[in-house]
Each structure stands twice: as structure tokens, then as C-alpha cells.
């Protein structure tokens with residue numbers, strides 16, 4: 001088997017309160033549930049058991065990713081690590097869908113429309129207005145951002161466009177320095193990175209669903225091309241978790 005030049009681990013946050021309520025979340029800053037906290041602890045235990053240690057951590061600025069990182073690093077006994085919190089790793093902005101129940105939205109607009117909003121590459125959800133309370137320009141977390149960087153909604157293509165500058169300008173140099181990185185983020189910001197790394201087609205990325213709280217390991221060659229990737233944990237459990245993400249927007 002080809003020996004990797006670099007190893008990087010991605011982690012989607014554990015279950016959030018809005019995952020549990022089955023609502024479109026995006027940039028809404030909701031916390032983890034008890035189950036989500038436990039998923040983060042379990043991810044840390046698993047990483048420890050498998051011998052993973054990190055040099056540096058990247059997270060989004062949303063608390064479900066920050067809480068997950070904290071509990072995971074606690075189990076790894078690596079809370080001392082430097083943690084870079086960056087808005088470019090935030091979840092995809094779900095626009096005016098944020099707050100709506102996914103299956104009720106499917107009842108109203110149909111499964112096909114909701115699948116396009118959730119998983120298509122270039123069809124954005126309906127946008128917010130700048131007057132909307134949910135507009136990121138009203139949130140002090142984003143006070144330093146330029147107006148053109150504040151989304152009203154995003155399709156996955158838009159998320160790729162905002163994640164990639166961080167990937168190329170900051171994360172890639174760190175990988176090349178030999179730093180072992182943990183990237184703690186979200187279902188769709190991780191889909192954006194995985195699409196790029198695996199050079200997935202716009203059609204194939206529709207089928208990509210990333211489960212909560214399961215470490216996703218990538219082995220990369222010298223050019224940072226993936227040699228292989230795999231989830232840590234029980235294959236059947238992971239299959240069920242992926243399936244449940246996929247089915248979230250089914251009509252009741």
C-alpha cells in the first residue's frame with residue numbers, strides 16, 4: 001500500500017439542537033444536544049484509540065463546531081493546541097430556509113425541489129434580505145467582514161468559493177510544513193472540501209452526505225492528491241448515520 005505523505009482528519013460536529021428538530025441551520029449558531037456532546041467525546045476516544053495526535057486545529061466560528069472540537073480535544077488530552085477559528089469553514093448559508101423544518105418544507109415544495117436546495121451544486125436556496133434578523137451583517141461575529149463576503153444564501157458552489165481561499169492560502173502551507181491537522185467543520189463546508197480534493201463531479205456530489213461526529217481521514221500524496229479516505233468507526237453505524245442525513249428532508 002502506498003505510504004501517505006500527509007494525513008488530515010475532518011470532523012463534522014455532533015448533533016445540534018436544530019439537527020434534532022430537523023431544521024435548516026446554515027449560519028444559525030445553535031449548540032450541540034447531549035447526544036451531540038457524546039458524539040464529540042466518542043470521536044475523541046476513537047481518535048485516541050487509533051493513535052491520532054494533532055499539531056493544529058481549524059474550526060468554524062459556530063459553536064456546534066467549537067463545542068465538538070473542545071470535547072474531542074479533551075479526550076485526546078490536546079486542549080492545549082492552537083485553534084484557528086475561521087468563518088470560511090462555517091456551514092453553507094441556507095438563506096431564507098434557515099429555521100424551517102426540512103420535512104415540512106418537502107411537504108410544501110416537493111421532495112425534488114428540496115433535494116435541489118440541499119444537494120445540488122449550483123442551485124441556491126431563496127436568499128435573505130439585508131433587513132432580515134438572520135442577515136450575518138447583524139451578527140457581531142462577522143463585524144470584521146467585508147459586505148461582499150456576507151452571504152444572503154449559498155449554493156455549494158458558493159461555499160466552495162469561500163472555503164477554498166482558506167484551504168489554498170492557509171491550510172495547504174500548514175500541511176506541507178508537515179503539521180498534522182484536524183479540521184472541524186460542517187456537513188456542507190466539508191462536502192465543499194471533499195468535492196475539491198476528490199475532484200468529484202457536480203452530479204456525484206449530490207449523493208455525498210457526511211455524518212455527524214465521525215472522523216474522516218484522508219491520506220494525501222506529495223501533491224496533496226488523495227490516496228485513500230475512510231471513516232473511523234463501525235461501518236454499519238456509519239452507514240446508518242449517512243442514510244439518516246440523506247433522509248432528513250423526506251415528507252412525513
Ligand SMILES: O=C(O)[C@@H](CO)OP(=O)(O)O
Pocket residue numbers: 019023024025026027091092094118187188245248
Ligand atoms: O441544515 C444545515 O445547515 C445542514 C446541515 O445540518 O443541513 P443539510 O444536511 O440539509 O444540508
